[in-house]
Amino acid sequence: MMLEYALLAGAIFGLYFALAGLGLNLVFGVMRIVNLAHGDFMMLGAFSAFWLFRLIHLNPLFSALFVLALFALLGLPLYYLLVPPLLRAKDPEMLSFILFFGFSQAIEALAAIAFGPSERSLPGRLLGRGPIRILGQAFPAAWTWSGIASAAAVLAVYLYLYHSRLGYLTRAVMEDREEALATGIDVHFVSAIAFGLGLALAGIAGVFAPFMLGSATPSMGLGLTLQSFVVIVIGSLGNPLGTVLGGIIYGVSLMFMQTYFSSWASLLPYVLLILILLVRPSGLLGRQVRRA
Amino acid sequence: MKHSMQVLGGIAVLSLLAAAAPARAATKAPAEIKIGTLYASSGPFAGISMPVYDGLKLWINQQNAAGGVYVGAFHKKIPIKLISYDDLSSTATAATLYNQLITRDKVNLLLSDSGSVLTSPAVPIAKEHKQFLFDVSGSGAAFFTKDNPYIALICLAETAIAPKYLADFLNSDGAKYGLKRIAILYSTNDFTGALAKAFTGFIKSAGKLKIVYDHGVPTSTSSYTVLINTIAATHPDAVVEMGYPGNDIAFLRNLRDVGVKFPFLFTIYSGTEIAELEHAVGAAAMTNVFSYVAGVTYQYKVNFGPTTPGFRAAWDKAYPPGSGAEWGMNALYGYHTGLVLQRVLATTKSLRQLDLRKAIFALSGKLTTLNGTFVLNSEGAQVGEIDPVGQLRPNGKGGLRLDVVYPPRYANAKPIIGKK
Numbered sequence: 241m242m243l244e245y246a247l248l249a250g251a252i253f254g255l256y257f258a259l260a261g262l263g264l265n266l267v268f269g270v271m272r273i274v275n276l277a278h279g280d281f282m283m284l285g286a287f288s289a290f291w292l293f294r295l296i297h298l299n300p301l302f303s304a305l306f307v308l309a310l311f312a313l314l315g316l317p318l319y320y321l322l323v324p325p326l327l328r329a330k331d332p333e334m335l336s337f338i339l340f341f342g343f344s345q346a347i348e349a350l351a352a353i354a355f356g357p358s359e360r361s362l363p364g365r366l367l368g369r370g371p372i373r374i375l376g377q378a379f380p381a382a383w384t385w386s387g388i389a390s391a392a393a394v395l396a397v398y399l400y401l402y403h404s405r406l407g408y409l410t411r412a413v414m415e416d417r418e419e420a421l422a423t424g425i426d427v428h429f430v431s432a433i434a435f436g437l438g439l440a441l442a443g444i445a446g447v448f449a450p451f452m453l454g455s456a457t458p459s460m461g462l463g464l465t466l467q468s469f470v471v472i473v474i475g476s477l478g479n480p481l482g483t484v485l486g487g488i489i490y491g492v493s494l495m496f497m498q499t500y501f502s503s504w505a506s507l508l509p510y511v512l513l514i515l516i517l518l519v520r521p522s523g524l525l526g527r528q529v530r531r532a
Numbered sequence: 533m534k535h536s537m538q539v540l541g542g543i544a545v546l547s548l549l550a551a552a553a554p555a556r557a558a559t560k561a562p563a564e565i566k567i568g569t570l571y572a573s574s575g576p577f578a579g580i581s582m583p584v585y586d587g588l589k590l591w592i593n594q595q596n597a598a599g600g601v602y603v604g605a606f607h608k609k610i611p612i613k614l615i616s617y618d619d620l621s622s623t624a625t626a627a628t629l630y631n632q633l634i635t636r637d638k639v640n641l642l643l644s645d646s647g648s649v650l651t652s653p654a655v656p657i658a659k660e661h662k663q664f665l666f667d668v669s670g671s672g673a674a675f676f677t678k679d680n681p682y683i684a685l686i687c688l689a690e691t692a693i694a695p696k697y698l699a700d701f702l703n704s705d706g707a708k709y710g711l712k713r714i715a716i717l718y719s720t721n722d723f724t725g726a727l728a729k730a731f732t733g734f735i736k737s738a739g740k741l742k743i744v745y746d747h748g749v750p751t752s753t754s755s756y757t758v759l760i761n762t763i764a765a766t767h768p769d770a771v772v773e774m775g776y777p778g779n780d781i782a783f784l785r786n787l788r789d790v791g792v793k794f795p796f797l798f799t800i801y802s803g804t805e806i807a808e809l810e811h812a813v814g815a816a817a818m819t820n821v822f823s824y825v826a827g828v829t830y831q832y833k834v835n836f837g838p839t840t841p842g843f844r845a846a847w848d849k850a851y852p853p854g855s856g857a858e859w860g861m862n863a864l865y866g867y868h869t870g871l872v873l874q875r876v877l878a879t880t881k882s883l884r885q886l887d888l889r890k891a892i893f894a895l896s897g898k899l900t901t902l903n904g905t906f907v908l909n910s911e912g913a914q915v916g917e918i919d920p921v922g923q924l925r926p927n928g929k930g931g932l933r934l935d936v937v938y939p940p941r942y943a944n945a946k947p948i949i950g951k952k
Binding site for chain 2: 242245249352355363364365370377378379380382452453454458459463495499505
């Protein structure tokens, strides 16, 4: 029973982690930069949902739509402000680490001043009362809704990438930025859309964070970035759909660790990161999907 | 001969004057009393650090508004200068900043940041520099040793004895309420890890309850659903969860959401930070949960400083709603620390570190503030008030109140066990 529960809980949690990592991977895939402030945008999404509920009693499902639009719009000017200068540098990847780390620290500090350091959360009843039974096991209703929302977001990204004109262009930029530029694609516009989408996905994941992670604090960003990073490394850096596999593997592993080796659970992200880098540095879906 | 005697006499007088000169210089009152401390504005310990810092600042502001703090060694009031740095919840940063407070800022009084984790780097540094450490709430038993005279714990009982009433309650009354099997879940940090170890020791030595689950989880744990399922599979009658506020919030939320109920449930911060937890998980999830009863809810008869309601009034005036300051046990700890420093400064013979030590040890057993009676053991650990055990009940206004259920001399209600 404990095994089945850990497996199912891990799958639901994995879907959430897939959503958490998806935006980070999209940004890396298109721009080859690592947004170390990704977790901080999740934190801002969580606080947006908290304040939207506190001030106007907005249900988190609607907050997610609001955050989606807001963060996507925020991403466009932010892209033009930060990313083109980075891409002109000799080593944009390394420089992005430094720049977005500083950005992350600034966001955390400002959030701590604005919201205070305490834990904030949303009532679980907002996403349904009582547990929901899945294959005979009881799970929080909020988890189930968060899992469904995550799956919907992943599906939307898939449809965007593989069944829309902008998605084709995005994949072209992911494949080879220089070549895409040479063929007349407005690389910066496509990248700006991807950057906005990445922030929007982080924001949506943040909206559900109080339900999946218990609460939100201004300092939660760095940990979330690390977890998201592990998820995308497992799946494959630069391959947004590999993130789903990475998320589920991470979620199931975490729940197994909590069940059988609870004291060691915090080591999991690092152990998985080291294992993947040693055994399959390109990630589990690295080769096949990038060339699909 | 007479001339020689005059010369010797002169030398003796000069020697005495020379000897007295440094003493006079040492007794010159400083322009300000420098209090050095750290706080964490962000990171995992911000929630317990900032209220302490705000409570301390409130006391300092009150003192300075009254012309300064009275320093007995100089028979006068001297303004306080607070020198504080943000350690961002990082022990590495804290270690550097503690060093800085001692060696560069040369603070008169050194206070540690809140909690055992951020106090841990201060203990060896203060000892090495022979600087007395006013340990606010770092209650890890390992901090207090016979070979270290440079530390005293101010606010809460050291971890080795802190869970005694909880264990006594379960050992003595547990069987009466049908509690036979107990599960213990704790966060693996210096504070809750040590508390759980002491608690498990009390339970094991009494031999009245069977421990069916005893596991630690990382303090960063934010999802307890699977853990709750694992615990439920061991069929415990009593569950004791020991974590920081974030852990308690996630645990209580997941417990309610997954629909699992235990006849007896204890968490540390349900009772000590009621407002914060109630905001986060709602009153329903906390009803009938057992917790510690700190001075923030229990009114001690004080012989120094304000009572809890008096302090609350001052707090609300200083930090109106929307200011971001969180009322709770840690706020009281910060203010109580100030009261202890006030008595230390009023009675110390000088600002020398070992004189400060003498002064604070002299207060042991004689000072009762809104945090209860201040008692130190010979190693500087706080052994005064052990927090009683309370149970959260609906207050009839949609919120919660905390009734004291154990020990009998403090109790104002009987425990309700088996209901949620």
